[in-house]
Amino acid sequence: MRSAGITTGILLCISLLSPLLFLESNPTLENPDFILQKAQRAFETQHLDEALEHYDQISTQVADPGLVAFNRGVIYVKQERYSLAERCFRQALDGSEGQSERSTRAFYNLGICLLKQSDDKDVKRLNAAVACFTSALEAGIGDDDFKSDAEYNLQIAQLLYQQAKAKAPPVPEPPEKNSDPKIDPPPPEREPMPMKTENSSNGSETGDRSPTAGQGNAQPSDRKPLPGAGSLPVLMDTSEPQPLNPEETRDLLKSAEKRLKGERQRVREGATNADRPRPNNW
Numbered sequence: 001m002r003s004a005g006i007t008t009g010i011l012l013c014i015s016l017l018s019p020l021l022f023l024e025s026n027p028t029l030e031n032p033d034f035i036l037q038k039a040q041r042a043f044e045t046q047h048l049d050e051a052l053e054h055y056d057q058i059s060t061q062v063a064d065p066g067l068v069a070f071n072r073g074v075i076y077v078k079q080e081r082y083s084l085a086e087r088c089f090r091q092a093l094d095g096s097e098g099q100s101e102r103s104t105r106a107f108y109n110l111g112i113c114l115l116k117q118s119d120d121k122d123v124k125r126l127n128a129a130v131a132c133f134t135s136a137l138e139a140g141i142g143d144d145d146f147k148s149d150a151e152y153n154l155q156i157a158q159l160l161y162q163q164a165k166a167k168a169p170p171v172p173e174p175p176e177k178n179s180d181p182k183i184d185p186p187p188p189e190r191e192p193m194p195m196k197t198e199n200s201s202n203g204s205e206t207g208d209r210s211p212t213a214g215q216g217n218a219q220p221s222d223r224k225p226l227p228g229a230g231s232l233p234v235l236m237d238t239s240e241p242q243p244l245n246p247e248e249t250r251d252l253l254k255s256a257e258k259r260l261k262g263e264r265q266r267v268r269e270g271a272t273n274a275d276r277p278r279p280n281n282w
Helices: 032-044 048-058 065-078 082-094 101-118 123-138 144-167 246-274
Strands: none
Touching: 032 048, 032 065, 048 065, 048 246, 065 082, 065 101, 082 101, 082 246, 101 123, 101 144, 123 144
């Protein structure tokens, strides 16, 4: 399926996963399945913001949050908000099991998001995009058009990765150790440790073993400290932070606010049910 227009060279295959597999026959207005239907209709009529609001409303109530995350990612791709879409597709992959249609399409769409954010020079994102398209093809799921698009995008990702890798500055290699004594001087000799004799300063046979014995300060030890608390190396976070624009930040805060409201509501309902008197269980 050679869809043109959105991005030159990259083929998009973006559509919602249908929630009809688990909808009830007569959903009520407050039923999450009914709200899923409303989100589907809003998406089909190109009311994308309205569809996102419906998904935010039920993000913590549905039995399959991975499906909601996938469909939210599709909407973000259509809005060209690829950073948010990437997060959604990763959530959808976390909730999928084995080789399924969702995981296959999530890998494909995640590869699209990584390509879009790579700016044709981000080696890490391009390499990850290659892995995503490869996973989508190895699953063997989808029609011929889908597989053809995945193979085409895989070739683009591989080409861009090789070009970006060639332009990236080389990583300096550590210098090799030279065993030539003329170039590498020998290590300095260690001073011999003082030997205790019977004629020590205090006149005892074995010498004073107290910490204050001897002359001057304690000699530094060449032994390496044993691993333990306070001696472990600090793990540095090498990942590059991805800045969010004001619109993406507002959507994230809005989604978090709705999720917290839903959690508070469930806590209140649980506390109310716990206060009800129960018959004695003899």
